[in-house]
Amino acid sequence: MVAPVAVFGTPVGPGPVAWGDPDEISPVEQRYLAQLYGYVHPPVTAERLVQLGNLTCAVRRSGGSTEAAKERVWQSLEAQGVVSSRAEIGTLVHVAVDNICPEVGYP
Numbered sequence: 068m069v070a071p072v073a074v075f076g077t078p079v080g081p082g083p084v085a086w087g088d089p090d091e092i093s094p095v096e097q098r099y100l101a102q103l104y105g106y107v108h109p110p111v112t113a114e115r116l117v118q119l120g121n122l123t124c125a126v127r128r129s130g131g132s133t134e135a136a137k138e139r140v141w142q143s144l145e146a147q148g149v150v151s152s153r154a155e156i157g158t159l160v161h162v163a164v165d166n167i168c169p170e171v172g173y174p
Contacts, residue, residue, distance in 0.1 A: 080092065092117060094119035106158055110151075116159070123160045124168035132174050136160050 092100070096117045103116060119140050126136040137154060137156050144151050 095167055096120065099162060102166055103159065103162045107164065119159055120163035120167050123163040124171065127164065127168055127171035133160060133164070136164075 092113065099115060099120050100113055103120075105135065122140055122143060123136045126139050127133065131139075137153070137160050140160060141153070141156050144156075164173065
């Protein structure tokens with residue numbers, strides 16, 4: 068289990084936990100992380116960021132709007148006691164759509 072930390076803000080728990088072998092991350096997910104890190108340097112694990120990116124795409128691929136995806140990501144983080152702003156969530160969702168699921172576009 069990944070320790071809860073703020074996505075882009077001050078950690079609310081222990082620091083990030085190292086993730087396994089970088090080969091576990093797909094090339095698409097690596098591109099997503101590279102672009103996300105170009106905007107911010109969040110103190111969470113790559114694993115958690117990939118999970119949130121994939122959650123974004125699952126919502127969008129099932130017909131949910133970009134706003135619905137932002138809400139789901141926020142709820143997921145809040146349920147773990149992670150504090151993040153709407154702007155931070157928006158950046159994560161935007162980068163996920165651009166890189167992991169560009170086929171869904173922006174409604």
